[in-house]
Amino acid sequence: MDENTMTKQLTDAETIDQLLNILKSAGKTLSYEQADRLFGEINQTKCDAAELSGDTSEKVIKAFFAK
Numbered sequence: 001m002d003e004n005t006m007t008k009q010l011t012d013a014e015t016i017d018q019l020l021n022i023l024k025s026a027g028k029t030l031s032y033e034q035a036d037r038l039f040g041e042i043n044q045t046k047c048d049a050a051e052l053s054g055d056t057s058e059k060v061i062k063a064f065f066a067k
Contacts, residue, residue: 009022011042
């Protein structure tokens with residue numbers, strides 16, 4: 001799975017379990033706690049304030065996996 005497809009699917013995930021399944025199919029493994037944190041960070045980018053400040057799910061996901 002390419003990075004753009006994974007990012008779109010992660011952004012569209014509605015539950016942590018969906019997020020974990022997407023990551024598994026992309027060959028990435030996270031603990032439930034890590035997935036919960038990523039899920040929360042992605043959801044924070046969906047509000048108007050985040051958009052105004054330039055926060056995007058793409059940036060969050062790239063930063064998360066760069067750690």
